[in-house]
Amino acid sequence: MQIRESQIMKIHYITAIGALFVVAVHILMRLIMPFDMSLEYGNVIANYHNIPYAILLESVLVLIAIHGFNGLRVILLELRQSKAWEDGVTILTIVAMMGVIAYGTRTIIVANGLGFE
Amino acid sequence: MTEQIIEKIEKIEKKHEKKETLRDSIVLKVYRANRLAGEPGRYDSVEVPVQRWTTVLDALLHAKAYKDPSIAIRYSCRMASCGSCGMKINGIPRLACYTKVSEMEGSTITIEPLANFPHLRDLVTDFSQFFLHHRNMQPYVQNEHADIKDREKLSEFVQKPEDLDRFLQFSYCIKCGLCYSACPTVATDTKFPGPQALSQAYRYFIDNRDSAGKGRTNIVDDKHGIWRCHFAGSCSSVCPKGVDPALGIQLLRGHLLGFSKNEKKIADLQERLNKN
Ligand code: SF4
Ligand code: FES
Numbered sequence: 296m297q298i299r300e301s302q303i304m305k306i307h308y309i310t311a312i313g314a315l316f317v318v319a320v321h322i323l324m325r326l327i328m329p330f331d332m333s334l335e336y337g338n339v340i341a342n343y344h345n346i347p348y349a350i351l352l353e354s355v356l357v358l359i360a361i362h363g364f365n366g367l368r369v370i371l372l373e374l375r376q377s378k379a380w381e382d383g384v385t386i387l388t389i390v391a392m393m394g395v396i397a398y399g400t401r402t403i404i405v406a407n408g409l410g411f412e
Numbered sequence: 413m414t415e416q417i418i419e420k421i422e423k424i425e426k427k428h429e430k431k432e433t434l435r436d437s438i439v440l441k442v443y444r445a446n447r448l449a450g451e452p453g454r455y456d457s458v459e460v461p462v463q464r465w466t467t468v469l470d471a472l473l474h475a476k477a478y479k480d481p482s483i484a485i486r487y488s489c490r491m492a493s494c495g496s497c498g499m500k501i502n503g504i505p506r507l508a509c510y511t512k513v514s515e516m517e518g519s520t521i522t523i524e525p526l527a528n529f530p531h532l533r534d535l536v537t538d539f540s541q542f543f544l545h546h547r548n549m550q551p552y553v554q555n556e557h558a559d560i561k562d563r564e565k566l567s568e569f570v571q572k573p574e575d576l577d578r579f580l581q582f583s584y585c586i587k588c589g590l591c592y593s594a595c596p597t598v599a600t601d602t603k604f605p606g607p608q609a610l611s612q613a614y615r616y617f618i619d620n621r622d623s624a625g626k627g628r629t630n631i632v633d634d635k636h637g638i639w640r641c642h643f644a645g646s647c648s649s650v651c652p653k654g655v656d657p658a659l660g661i662q663l664l665r666g667h668l669l670g671f672s673k674n675e676k677k678i679a680d681l682q683e684r685l686n687k688n
Contacts, residue, residue, distance in 0.1 A: 301633045301668040308669075372635055373601045381635065 307365050315343040317351055324348070343370035343406035356399040414573075418552075422656040432514040438462050440475055443524040446533045457520070462513045469508035471499055484534035489608060492652055495588030498641035499535045500524040505590040505650050506686065510554070513515060516686050526593040541602075542589050546611040549632060550685035551616060555678070569621040569679040582615035582660055584653045591657050603636035607647035610638055611660030620679045633668055641665075 324342075325333045332338060342348050370387040385388060437459050445453035458475040469487055476483045477485075483506075487497040492510040501511055504521055513521065529537035558567065592598055593598040598606045613632050616622050632638040638661060647657040666672040 298636055299633050300632075300637060300639050304639045305669060369640070373604075373640060376601060376603045376636065382575065 299407065303365060308364060308371060310358045310362040310365075314362055317354045317358060320351060321355055331338050334371045344408060346407075349403055353400060353403055356403070357396055360395045360399070362391050364395075370407065414580065417654065420656070424602060432464070432512075433517075434464055435462060437521065438471060438516075439520040440468075440470070440471055440514050442475070443522075443541065444483070444534050445531065447531045448533065455522075456483075456623055459602065464512075464514050466513045466525065467509050468499075468501055468506075468511045468563060470515060470517075471513055471521075472482050472508060472523070472623045484532075484536045485562075486536050493586060495586035498526050498588045498590050498593065500526060500593070505593040506588070508586060510652050511661045526589060528593045528598045528599065529589065535587075539589060542606065542608070543587070543603040544590055545625050546587060546612060548605065549609050549616070550612040550624065550628055550631070553616065553621045555621055556623055557678070565680055571620065571679050575620045575679065578620075579615045581655055582611050582657075584614075585612065585655050586653055586660055588652065590650045590652060591655075594646040594650045596644050596646065597640050597642060601636055604640050605632065605637065607641070607657035607661065610641070610664065611655065611657035612636075614660035614664040619666060623678050629664070629668060632664065638665055650669060 314329070314368075327333075343352075365388070368384055371384040374380075432475045440460060442458065443453060444456050445451050448581045453487070458479045460471045460479070462471055467490075469485075469490060472483065472485055473487075473665075476485065481672050482522045485497070485499075487509060489496075490493040490509045492507050495507075497508040498505060499508055500523070501508065502516060503532075505526055508523075508672075513615060523535060525531050525535050525537045529539065529542065555569075558569075585608060589608065595607055599605045610632060613628055616629055617625055620665075641658075641661050643662065645656060645658045648655075648659065651657065
C-alpha cells in the first residue's frame with residue numbers, strides 16, 4: 296500500500312503540535328526547582344523512576360524523532376531528484392529514526408530500572 | 413470575493429506605484445549568451461532614447477531595430493496578455509511590456525533571462541517543462557455527466573456568481589512563468605510543479621463544473637508535489653495579473669488535509685433546447 300504524501304504531512308504536523316505540548320511540560324518540570332538542582336544525578340534518576348514522567352520522555356523522543364527525521368527527508372528530497380536518491384533518503388531516514396527511538400527507549404528503560412529489577 | 417480581488421489589485425498597484433523619473437535616454441545592460449552554441453554569458457550595454465511611456469520592451473525593440481539586431485527576445489501582444497515577454501528586470505521577474513522605463517530607479521536597467529528556466533539565448537528561455545507541469549494538472553473541466561457527444565442536445569452548466577468567484581482570480585493566469593521563476597522551491601526541486609501549475613490544479617478542483625477532484629488531487633499529492641511549497645509568497649508578489657498562487661496552494665492543501673471540505677455541488681446541466 297502506498298502512503299500518500301498528505302498522510303505523511305498530517306503525521307508531520309500532528310507530531311509537531313504534540314511535541315510542542317510535551318516539550319512545554321518537560322521544560323515546566325525543570326522549573327519546579329532551581330534549574331541546576333533539577334539536573335543533579337539523584338533528581339534526574341528520580342524523574343526516570345516516575346512512570347508518568349518516563350512516558351512523557353518517551354513521547355518527547357518519539358514525536359521529535361518522527362517530526363525531525365521527516366523534516367530531514369523533505370530537505371534531502373529537495374536537494375536531488377532521482378529514484379535511487381529518493382529511495383535511499385526514505386530508507387535512511389526511516390532506519391535512522393528507528394535507531395534513535397530504539398536507543399532512546401533503551402536509555403529510558405535502563406534509567407527507569409525496569410530492565411534490571 | 414470579486415470586490416476583494418479588485419481591492420487587492422488596487423492595493424498592489426498602489427504599492428507598486430513608483431515615482432516617475434523622466435529621462436531622454438537610458439542604458440540597457442542586456443545579458444547575452446547563446447547556450448546552444450556553448451557561448452559564455454556577458455552583458456552588452458546599449459543606450460536608447462526613451463519617453464515617459466516607453467516600456468522596457470519598447471526600449472529593447474528600439475535597441476534591436478537600430479543598435480543590435482542580434483538581441484534575442486520573445487514577445488507578442490505588447491499588452492500583458494500573452495505572457496511571453498517575461499524577463500528579470502533589475503533582478504525581479506517582470507513582464508517587459510508591462511514595466512515602464514520611467515518607473516525604474518537609476519539610469520541603467522539590467523535585463524536578464526528568467527531564472528529557473530533552461531536558458532536558450534540572450535533573454536529567451538525554454539518553457540517546455542513549465543508547460544508540461546501545467547498540462548500535467550489536467551487544466552480543463554472534466555465532467556462525466558456532460559453530454560458533449562450529442563451535438564443536438566449540447567448542454568450547459570448552470571453556475572452562480574459565488575461559484576465563479578471561487579476560481580475567477582486563478583483563471584486570470586496568462587502562463588507568463590514569473591511566479592515559477594521567483595519560486596525558491598523550483599530553484600532546487602526540478603520535479604516540483606511550481607506555483608502556476610499548483611494554483612491551476614486548485615482552479616479546476618474548486619470549479620463546480622468539474623468532477624475530477626480526486627484524480628487531480630492525486631497528481632499534486634506527491635513527494636515533489638504541493639507539500640514542498642515553503643510559502644515564501646514570492647510567486648504572489650511578482651504576478652502581473654493579480655493572481656495569488658500561494659493562496660491557491662494553501663487552499664488546496666487545506667482540502668488535502670481535510671480542514672476544508674470541498675462542499676461543491678456539481679453544477680446542474682441544462683439542455684440548451686429546453687432552456688426557456
Ligand atoms: S500565476 Fe501570475 S505569475 Fe504565475 S504564470 Fe500565472 S500570470 Fe504569470
Ligand atoms: S508581450 Fe505579451 S505579455 Fe508582454
